[in-house]
Every structure is written in structure tokens, then in C-alpha cells.
Amino acid sequence: MQAFTEFSTINALGGFHGGDMLVQLFFFxxxxxxxxxxxxxxxxxxxxxREEYVASEIDAAEEARANAEKSQKExxxxxxxTRQEAQQIIEEAKNAGxxxxxxxxxxxRKEAERIxxxxxxxxxxxxxxxxxxxxxxxxxLSVLIASKVIEKEISAQDQEALxxxxxxxxxxxx
Numbered sequence: 001m002q003a004f005t006e007f008s009t010i011n012a013l014g015g016f017h018g019g020d021m022l023v024q025l026f027f028f029x030x031x032x033x034x035x036x037x038x039x040x041x042x043x044x045x046x047x048x049x050r051e052e053y054v055a056s057e058i059d060a061a062e063e064a065r066a067n068a069e070k071s072q073k074e075x076x077x078x079x080x081x082t083r084q085e086a087q088q089i090i091e092e093a094k095n096a097g098x099x100x101x102x103x104x105x106x107x108x109r110k111e112a113e114r115i116x117x118x119x120x121x122x123x124x125x126x127x128x129x130x131x132x133x134x135x136x137x138x139x140x141l142s143v144l145i146a147s148k149v150i151e152k153e154i155s156a157q158d159q160e161a162l163x164x165x166x167x168x169x170x171x172x173x174x
Contacts, residue, residue, distance in 0.1 A: 141166050 144166060 137170055141170060 145162065
């Protein structure tokens with residue numbers, strides 16, 4: 001009897017019912033099966049798709065970063081090459097300027113030398129002309145003096161006066 005009272009006390013307090021427990025276990029398993037069949041599969045598929053999407057986004061970001069680094073390196077290389085080309089153009093311009101300066105100075109020296117030689121030649125020609133003219137005047141003056149001396153014999157004073165007179169005439173002719 002005591003066992004019965006203990007059993008009924010357990011039942012009265014909420015007790016332990018094996019049949020209820022089996023029913024609950026059965027419905028729990030059915031619920032797990034239903035959830036596994038209808039809900040778990042789509043949730044797992046959705047999670048896999050999300051994982052694949054995130055992985056593809058990470059790969060795309062890595063690829064974009066690699067492309068950006070590659071583009072930056074190419075831009076730096078082009079900038080470096082452009083700077084080198086600019087430096088080369090500047091050097092060539094400097095060299096061309098120095099060469100042009102030398103050419104101008106050399107041509108100016110040659111022109112100055114040509115002008116100097118032409119001037120010396122002209123001076124020499126004018127000098128020869130002047131000497132020739134002077135010789136001609138001296139000769140004509142000598143002939144004139146000689147003819148005057150022959151015409152009359154003159155004293156030393158008259159001769160000096162005559163020479164001075166002819167010298168004046170020569171000075172006026174110039």
C-alpha cells in the first residue's frame with residue numbers, strides 16, 4: 001500500500017508518467033524530422049549561399065586590391081619613366097644650347113676675323129693709293145720745280161719760297 005501512495009503522490013505532484021513522456025518523445029522526434037526536412041535544409045542552403053557569397057566578395061575584394069596595387073605600380077613606373085624622359089629632354093636641350101652657343105661664338109669669331117682681314121686689306125689698298133698719289137704729286141712737283149729752276153736760276157731764298165708755294169698748292173688740291 002505504501003507503494004501505491006507513493007505512486008499517487010508522484011502523480012499528484014506532477015509525477016512521472018511514462019506514457020506522456022513517450023508521446024512527447026515521439027512528437028519531439030516528428031518535430032525534429034519535420035524541421036530537418038522542411039526548415040533545416042533551406043536554412044543550411046541559405047547559409048551555404050551566404051557563405052559562398054561572402055567568399056566570392058572576399059575573393060573579388062582581394063582581386064580588386066591586387067589590381068589596384070598593379071595599377072599603382074604601373075602608374076609609378078610610368079611616372080618614373082616620364083621623369084627620366086623629361087630629364088633626358090632637358091639634358092638634350094642644354095647640350096643643344098651649349099652647342100648652339102659655341103657655333104654662334106665661332107661664327108662670330110670667323111666673321112670678326114673676316115671683317116678684320118677685309119679692313120686690313122682695304123687699309124693696305126688705301127695706303128698704297130695714298131702713297132701712289134703722293135709719289136705722283138712729288139714727281140709732278142719735282143718736275144715743276146725742276147722746270148722752274150731751269151727757267152731761272154734762283155737764289156736759296158727764292159728756292160725756299162718756291163717750295164713753300166708749291167707745298168701750299170699741293171695742300172689745297174687735297
